[in-house]
Amino acid sequence: MYGDHYSFDVTADDYPGFEAGDATVIWRYMSTKRFQDLLSGHLYFAAARQFDDDFEGAITEAQRKWRESDAGSVFPESEQLQASHLEALSHAFEDLRRMTKINCWHASAHENVAMWERYLPHNADGVAVRSTVGGVKHSIQEFRLQPSYGEEQIRVGLVHYIDYSTEEMIDRSMLGIFLHKRIEFRDEGEVRFLLSLRRAAEYGVPISDDGVMVQLDLDLMVDEIRVGPSMTNGAAGAVQDALSQAGLNCPVRRSVLARKPTY
Numbered sequence: 001m002y003g004d005h006y007s008f009d010v011t012a013d014d015y016p017g018f019e020a021g022d023a024t025v026i027w028r029y030m031s032t033k034r035f036q037d038l039l040s041g042h043l044y045f046a047a048a049r050q051f052d053d054d055f056e057g058a059i060t061e062a063q064r065k066w067r068e069s070d071a072g073s074v075f076p077e078s079e080q081l082q083a084s085h086l087e088a089l090s091h092a093f094e095d096l097r098r099m100t101k102i103n104c105w106h107a108s109a110h111e112n113v114a115m116w117e118r119y120l121p122h123n124a125d126g127v128a129v130r131s132t133v134g135g136v137k138h139s140i141q142e143f144r145l146q147p148s149y150g151e152e153q154i155r156v157g158l159v160h161y162i163d164y165s166t167e168e169m170i171d172r173s174m175l176g177i178f179l180h181k182r183i184e185f186r187d188e189g190e191v192r193f194l195l196s197l198r199r200a201a202e203y204g205v206p207i208s209d210d211g212v213m214v215q216l217d218l219d220l221m222v223d224e225i226r227v228g229p230s231m232t233n234g235a236a237g238a239v240q241d242a243l244s245q246a247g248l249n250c251p252v253r254r255s256v257l258a259r260k261p262t263y
Helices: 032-039 061-074 081-094 113-119 135-140 183-188 198-202 233-245
Strands: 012-014 025-029 042-047 101-107 128-130 156-157 160-162 180-182 190-196 212-213 224-227 252-255
Touching: 012 135, 025 032, 025 113, 032 042, 032 128, 032 233, 042 190, 081 233, 113 128, 128 135, 135 156, 160 183, 180 183, 224 233, 233 252
Parallel strands: 012 156, 160 180, 224 252
Antiparallel strands: 025 101, 025 128, 042 101, 042 212, 101 190, 128 224, 156 190
């Protein structure tokens, strides 16, 4: 059975070369619906294919040229075989977008107005959870696709932003490519928690096209809750009540963006 062949001892560990530092302050901006999922003691890891950015898991221009050159060397007398080889390789890497599950945070010592607007447009109600890299790492509980299977390893890394037209990735592995994004997204300052289920798929385990829920210890993860700047007092009170019902004792504050200026 798949679970008898391998397992991991570490639930969340740094990805070499992309360490964020356990003390790094991170934020997760979310709708009140997603916040309810969190209060159930689960963190959602979305499949990379679910993200809006079509370049998730894509290679750089330099890597594309290297692939074409390599295909020409392997099949020097057949352009058709070269094309088939490149298509198969691209399909295999594209499927990693389904098998790689990711949970994203924004690294910053302070709130970020762009993050509020990006994740909660049109003044929708939502919250921002403040934590640290170490807090999330230690809060995550072991994850198994089935109770009889081995524990899956979760890796943690700070996203590296590059120019895909001129630069190369510093790690081109099947997981490392998901710790790179285009330079145009550098304002996101992402820290990612990654769960690769590629090995499981190789053992014939069915992998969902969508995300997975990973159990966590809320007390270890949540340092503070900030409610959105446009949230009503009633909705903010409901957030506080939900925290109490979940048995979570942490500060709930309104976003600093709601403060009124003094002239």
